[in-house]
Amino acid sequence: MSQRPSYAVGTGLFIVLGFAALGYLATQTTSVANTSRGPSYTVEAHFANIGQLKERAPVKVAGVRIGQVQSIVLDPGKETADVKLAIDQRYDKIPTDSVATIFTSGLLGDQYVGIQYGSSAKPLANGGTLALTRPAQQLEEMLGKFFGAGGAADNLGGSYTVKARFTNVGALSAGAPVKMAGVAIGSVKSVLADPVKLDALVELSIDKKYAQIPDDSAAAVFTSGLIGTQYVAIQPGGSPDALKDGDELVLTQSALQLEDLIGKFLVSGSGDKKPDGAPASSSSSPAGKH
């Protein structure tokens, strides 16, 4: 056997190191680290709406990952999604009447399937079906419910219409709530641009229950929360006379543009706080002493 060259060992070490690095990258830093190996069994769940759920999304019980989404197909002939879940074999005590729900991790996070245990003593078998499901919550719906809570006042007693003029209504649209003291008392009937006065003419349809609103009240276009919908707020005045059908609210306050507000906020609020240990603060202090 000829003498082994001195570089052979080093080259071998280099190759081993390279493959070790590749193995590390592939198994520890990618989604492979999350997929569980080992035997699993499959159960089905039918959802009315899966939102943004993707294949390989986690399946969780009490926040703990027990499997992943295997496949998502549309049920033939029905408007429901057939989602197959691959669940680790060791979690084989899931009651048959458990509820599968599609949740979102955080406000903007990925979606996953959460299973809440039922009370049945019978565990789910391979190929079984989770009959009870709750579809994905659409963010739009939730925001609508949240911000428009009690948005539509009950219109049982009939309503009367008053007008208000704004120089800027922002994103106000017909159907938006009209609130007084935070309580919905009616809705916006129409939003039109006045071709003569060049401003926005808003018709407010107010429930007849609230017939005692002073006629010198002010109307303002507000936004619920940071990203909420806009509504018209009535700020009561002190006049003894009440608003009547067809009256006009003279005092109005236009919508604040979010862009303006954020612009003001960013300009005034920048640079007054730095995170601890940030490079800017640590590097500027020694420079200032010189």
Added chain:
Amino acid sequence: MSAPRDNIVTRSLAQIGDCGLFLLQILAAIPRSLRHARETVRQLWFVGAMSLIIIMVCGLFVGMVLGLQLYDVLSIFGGTSATGTVVAIAIYRELGPVVTALLFAGRAGTSVTAEIGLMRATDQIAAMEMMAVDPIAYVAVPRFLAGVIAMPLLCCVFCALGIFGGHLVGVSWLGIDNGTFWSNMTATVDLVKDVLNGVLWKSVVFGGVVSLIAVFQGYTTPPTSEGVAYATTRTVVASSIAILALDFVLTAFLM
């Protein structure tokens, strides 16, 4: 090679054409060069293992500076927990392969060009032909193969050190939670899309291109000291352009 090439366009086109033909010659000579496997191992040691230090140090610093910059920017949006994810994706998809290839061209490509160029200038290649040793199979192919094999391995080491550097700055220094750093990374980084397409395919292609250019420039250099100097410069220039242009094309295809 002998026809007068008057302007830069025809000269460049002729170079690209010659380079392509040279690649075919190399590929055709690969079976013949299997007898010189030990030479390939020696070149692998030379272009791969000897480049490890520079690749590791650069990878560490690239990861560290990415961690620092991303933390700074993401803290504006309150999203510092995404630092690990963005560091990993940026390194796997772009910085890892590209920076490794650029360093590889500077560290290994130039010395390959200079070595082959000097062999040419000192008539060693002509002497091999006289002795019925195929210079393509004995000189060109082992260096080409060594580059193709070494680049992906170097790129993996670069990426691993880059992640480590990002972790060092993000977690140890700036105080991102360790678990958040890793779980966000593993939740987003994909094996096929990021590691396979980014790290492996790109670096195999870059390794082939850089080695081809280096070997070709050395092999066709005018046999003068000035010619060797020019060939070495051209290796770096042509490799850098080819890497960055191919990076765009590959990204467009692999996305």
